[in-house]
Amino acid sequence: MDSVIELQDLKTMLQLNTTDQDGLLNLIIKNTTKALRFKLGLNAGKEFPQELDYIVLEVCVRRYNRLKNEGMASYSQEGESITFKSDDFDDFLSESINLRWGAKTDSDLIATLNPGDVVTYDAFSKHDGYVWLRQVRDNGQFGYLASGECDNSDKCISSWDKFE
Structure with missing residues (x-):
């Protein structure tokens, strides 16, 4: 499977400077790329459109930031409230x-x-x-x-x- 974004780009967006979470980040990149390829109907042999790389990066950031809160629709504590989207790609793709x-x-x-x-x-x-x-x-x-x-x-x- 082709990697459409670089691990270092994701680490920069997340402000991570160590290699401690590289395995997790690579898994997030792999799964996000796989999901987007499927949603776009891109078989493994088809080249991934470079102009859509930003979607993978943005969704990877969302998925990382949601770790330990998977499955929750919202979270509230001491006046802070966070609501999660049901599909990380909603902002980028149709729901077909x-x-x-x-x-x-x-x-x-x-x-x-x-x-x-x-x-x-x-x-x-x-x-x-x-x-x-x-x-x-x-x-x-x-x-x-x-x-x-x-x-x-x-x-x-x-x-x-x-x-x-």
Whole structure:
């Protein structure tokens, strides 16, 4: 997977001068890049558009700053209140999700689903860093859409929408 931003750029934005958190920062960069590539429909072989590098950097900063507060919608203490966005990419991208023929980011695209579109699914699975929902198509075949990210232990770390 190509790294679209430099570790040192992220450390500069976060004002970090040591190497203590480099492993964590590299994981944040990798997962953020992977999520944005998926949202853009960029398969692993496609070059990442340089003009979008800033999105990865800004979202990495947000994800780092939210550590230990994951899953919270808001936080309040002694007059201070912080509200977290449900999707780190909301400021940069539309909320459309790709429906694919297979549960892989390089599977052929069936359609792009927009906010408010209703999808009925019968199963889900976690692999390749994503939570995949399976949709039964009218012809009996299946379509798949990623509903969020999961880590190496298949723990969900983000959700891109509300699914019931």
